[in-house]
Amino acid sequence: MSSRDRTEEGSAGRERNTLPLEYETVIGLEVHVELATKSKIFCGCSTAFGGAVNAHTCPVCMGMPGTLPVLNRQVVEYAIAVGLATGCEITRHGKFDRKNYFYPDNPQNYQISQLYLPICRNGSVEIETESGGRKVIGIHEIHMEEDAGKLIHDERDDVSLVDYNRAGVPLIEIVSKPDMRDAEEVIAYLEKLRMYISYLGASDCKLQEGSMRADVNLSVRPVGEAYYGTRTEMKNLNSYTAIRHAIAHERERQIALLEAGEDIVQETRRFDDREGTSYAMRSKEDARDYRYFPDPDLPPVEISQEWIDAVRAKQPEFRPEKMARYKAEYDIPEYDIDIITQSRHMAELFEETVKICGQPKKVSNWLMGETLRLLKEHDADPEDICFSPAHLAALIGLVDDKIINTNVAKEVFEEMFAQDIDPVRYVEEKGLKQENDAGAIRGICEQVLADNPQSVADFKAGKDRALGFLVGQTMKAAKGKANPGVINEILKELLQ
Amino acid sequence: MGLSELTAAELGREIAAGDVKVREALDEVFARIDAVEEQYHCYITTDKEKAYEEAARIQAGIDAGELTGPLVGVPVAIKDNLCTAGIKTTCASRILYNFVPFYSATAVERLQAAGAVIIGKTNMDEFAMGSTTETSAFGVTKNPWDISHVPGGSSGGSAAAVAAKECWCALGTDTGGSIRQPAAHCGVTGIKPTYGTVSRYGLVAYASSMDQAGPLAKDVTDAATILEVISGHDVKDSTSLKRKDTRFTEALKEDVKGIKIGIPREYFGEGLDPEVSAAVKRAAKELKSAGAVVEVFRLGYTEYAIPAYYTIADAEASSNLERFDGIKYGYRTAEYADLHDLYKKTRSEGFGTEVKRRIMLGSFVLSSGYYDAYYLKALKVRALIKKAFDDAFAKYDVILGPVAPTTAPKLGESLKDPLKMYLSDIYTVPANLAGLPAISLPCGKDRIGLPIGLQLTADCFREDILLRTAFTYEKIRGIFL
Numbered sequence A: 001m002s003s004r005d006r007t008e009e010g011s012a013g014r015e016r017n018t019l020p021l022e023y024e025t026v027i028g029l030e031v032h033v034e035l036a037t038k039s040k041i042f043c044g045c046s047t048a049f050g051g052a053v054n055a056h057t058c059p060v061c062m063g064m065p066g067t068l069p070v071l072n073r074q075v076v077e078y079a080i081a082v083g084l085a086t087g088c089e090i091t092r093h094g095k096f097d098r099k100n101y102f103y104p105d106n107p108q109n110y111q112i113s114q115l116y117l118p119i120c121r122n123g124s125v126e127i128e129t130e131s132g133g134r135k136v137i138g139i140h141e142i143h144m145e146e147d148a149g150k151l152i153h154d155e156r157d158d159v160s161l162v163d164y165n166r167a168g169v170p171l172i173e174i175v176s177k178p179d180m181r182d183a184e185e186v187i188a189y190l191e192k193l194r195m196y197i198s199y200l201g202a203s204d205c206k207l208q209e210g211s212m213r214a215d216v217n218l219s220v221r222p223v224g225e226a227y228y229g230t231r232t233e234m235k236n237l238n239s240y241t242a243i244r245h246a247i248a249h250e251r252e253r254q255i256a257l258l259e260a261g262e263d264i265v266q267e268t269r270r271f272d273d274r275e276g277t278s279y280a281m282r283s284k285e286d287a288r289d290y291r292y293f294p295d296p297d298l299p300p301v302e303i304s305q306e307w308i309d310a311v312r313a314k315q316p317e318f319r320p321e322k323m324a325r326y327k328a329e330y331d332i333p334e335y336d337i338d339i340i341t342q343s344r345h346m347a348e349l350f351e352e353t354v355k356i357c358g359q360p361k362k363v364s365n366w367l368m369g370e371t372l373r374l375l376k377e378h379d380a381d382p383e384d385i386c387f388s389p390a391h392l393a394a395l396i397g398l399v400d401d402k403i404i405n406t407n408v409a410k411e412v413f414e415e416m417f418a419q420d421i422d423p424v425r426y427v428e429e430k431g432l433k434q435e436n437d438a439g440a441i442r443g444i445c446e447q448v449l450a451d452n453p454q455s456v457a458d459f460k461a462g463k464d465r466a467l468g469f470l471v472g473q474t475m476k477a478a479k480g481k482a483n484p485g486v487i488n489e490i491l492k493e494l495l496q
Numbered sequence B: 001m002g003l004s005e006l007t008a009a010e011l012g013r014e015i016a017a018g019d020v021k022v023r024e025a026l027d028e029v030f031a032r033i034d035a036v037e038e039q040y041h042c043y044i045t046t047d048k049e050k051a052y053e054e055a056a057r058i059q060a061g062i063d064a065g066e067l068t069g070p071l072v073g074v075p076v077a078i079k080d081n082l083c084t085a086g087i088k089t090t091c092a093s094r095i096l097y098n099f100v101p102f103y104s105a106t107a108v109e110r111l112q113a114a115g116a117v118i119i120g121k122t123n124m125d126e127f128a129m130g131s132t133t134e135t136s137a138f139g140v141t142k143n144p145w146d147i148s149h150v151p152g153g154s155s156g157g158s159a160a161a162v163a164a165k166e167c168w169c170a171l172g173t174d175t176g177g178s179i180r181q182p183a184a185h186c187g188v189t190g191i192k193p194t195y196g197t198v199s200r201y202g203l204v205a206y207a208s209s210m211d212q213a214g215p216l217a218k219d220v221t222d223a224a225t226i227l228e229v230i231s232g233h234d235v236k237d238s239t240s241l242k243r244k245d246t247r248f249t250e251a252l253k254e255d256v257k258g259i260k261i262g263i264p265r266e267y268f269g270e271g272l273d274p275e276v277s278a279a280v281k282r283a284a285k286e287l288k289s290a291g292a293v294v295e296v297f298r299l300g301y302t303e304y305a306i307p308a309y310y311t312i313a314d315a316e317a318s319s320n321l322e323r324f325d326g327i328k329y330g331y332r333t334a335e336y337a338d339l340h341d342l343y344k345k346t347r348s349e350g351f352g353t354e355v356k357r358r359i360m361l362g363s364f365v366l367s368s369g370y371y372d373a374y375y376l377k378a379l380k381v382r383a384l385i386k387k388a389f390d391d392a393f394a395k396y397d398v399i400l401g402p403v404a405p406t407t408a409p410k411l412g413e414s415l416k417d418p419l420k421m422y423l424s425d426i427y428t429v430p431a432n433l434a435g436l437p438a439i440s441l442p443c444g445k446d447r448i449g450l451p452i453g454l455q456l457t458a459d460c461f462r463e464d465i466l467l468r469t470a471f472t473y474e475k476i477r478g479i480f481l
């Protein structure tokens, strides 16, 4: 939500030009991120998704009379961590303020937020622009606040009901400076935030699921001007596509108004991505006066230098540094590095496994191939990977030592992916060890050749594909456990 | 002598000794309530059934030797803005006319854990906003000393119930004098402790930065006993203090030798009734005779306390009372066109005039464009007042003065002129603004027999010196009630 102290309004009077003007888009973002704490910001209720309606509530988060908020320190800790990652100054003596407005999803009819002394100020992140250049996007502030509940409209009975399960879930709001100029910069900025925050484990930052929500403040001005035009705020953008469309649409809408000599109204607009249109939710004229004041129920948030130092010491290695180090340390393609480091969990899994088995390329292959395939198949995230580095290393060892072949390894890996089984024991128990004995394999090969005279004839007629078929038949007859290299050699020899 | 004549501590001793059964204490108090309640109307709710159930449980605990302590089995009354699980908690407002919480205030839980038995919920000014108990949505409480007078407020029901012997002791709350002023008007003893000493969890907030619960009792010993039980850190209230010095009964010593008492010159200026002035000065003289050093001094900033108090209290109240909207609990208007209409009608019909006045004043001082000029300025004044007290307590142990400018006003007199009513809080609000502990105890009567209160204020955390001074004075004065 926009802060009272932000003023970037009012276009200065300017002369209308007969030549067509070129316009520049000016964008600032307000990003809400739901923090991954186990309990809510001011009570002990769970933040888990998917409980029955009002299952995760108590007198405090239902706004019952006489109840009081007690701050969850983990929220402060996450906010400090995000602030440090984005180069912010940490406010050592902060406060919570009440933002007063009536709405049924807001149980107290005030939201506990921070206006006057937000926890982080004056940070920035660096993004890569489309042209490959670098650009610094300023962060005005980061503050902590509580989420609201949800209204459920029952069309049949024509009533509205309230679910307070999300009421009191901790949020941080990251307010950027109006430093972005197009949708690509906006998305690069959001990606950068997402990387920091997910690497910190502070949130999973999913736009679709609402754990990351972006409000876009946009204005336009003729290229070369330094003033800020009247801005509008767009809410309800839950995908990068929606953000792209909304920015393009709003830019055109504002330019059309200006070209027609009309004024832009400072207002909040809801963008409907399906319709490709936006409509005004409320304008500045009926803007509410939130009557912010320091919450007398909460003492000041005192943050010691020791606390800041302790959080700093726990900061992980973030993605850009990680990528640079991987390039120097591991002989794997840049493409692999790019994918693996997208998730801190995946990257750590990679590093731990390499530490054990010493084979970066093989580890990377398992992650880039089977792991990504299975994640996609299960519609899961890298964060959900459950198998341990030790087990992945052991699996690689089993293949290296020719104890199992690659096909069996994939089968074993599926089990590992599902429930982190010990591959060594699994192979033992299921009798999956590879047949490496050339004599035994030769017997099977001879039988296969005898059973498939047509394929033998084809091969001899120069159809190389027939060999593949015969290898497959032999593997099948060996129940998949024969060493494929040995099969190949013996078949070729017998067919000479 | 009937059980009603005993103090809470005396009754507790009789119950502990087995001479009185808890049930007998209840029989006595409910008989008394049946006899006089119609006349005084101290209670909004009484719950005989629950009280007797609880009494049986407690008696069993006493008989088994498991329950000991000064308040075991003692019936208590609770101001109706303190939540009591399973018992209606209305704040004397139509908007909560049917609200039954499923949780109890920490202060109430602590009293119950100490074996006290809740007999009912006492009348008060609506949401504790008022100085006469006349803003209650459920009728006026009368002063037991003269029923044509108010009992004071906002804890008027609790003070009157103790005075009328409709209970042995009660809990009240004090935001700007709401324990001390009705105590003075009803001839009982009331303490507002240092801010943060008693948990505010379950106290329906009026002005969060000043609200404190405390006892209304027959004497200083009872008051100290109850305060000791309800005090202590509570994880559910972030503003509650971690104090180790809450064994207040240990401070009850008859000795004021060398205690330095300061009397603010400003407290004896225009507007103070001569009879009240004389009684308070007499009390000071008596303490001096007992060995205290008494001096008159200039406190400073006293004329700014009332405007600062009402600005801050109303600002906080305007926000605290937003949750009463007809959506989740309490009163909801019968018919409404849409959400806005639901809010508007529910709150218009649910709140009384004085509450609405304070919500409007509070909303105004917080609104954009006025915040700095009113709310922020009031906070600055508050800091100056605190500083003036710091300077005073560098020289004095106790500050002595009146509780209210007059004895209890006549019924119907005060609400005609709210500003005058606000000004009558002049001696009590400074302790709330500065977070200081203060006690009110009777020091005489006026010519028509209405009690006069003496107020003693100490520095933060110095309830010990406050209680010692009050206890000593009480011995000199003799039994009042």
Ligand SMILES: [Zn+2]
Binding pocket: A040, A043, A044, A045, A056, A057, A058, A059, A060, A061, A062, A168
């Ligand atoms: Zn809760």
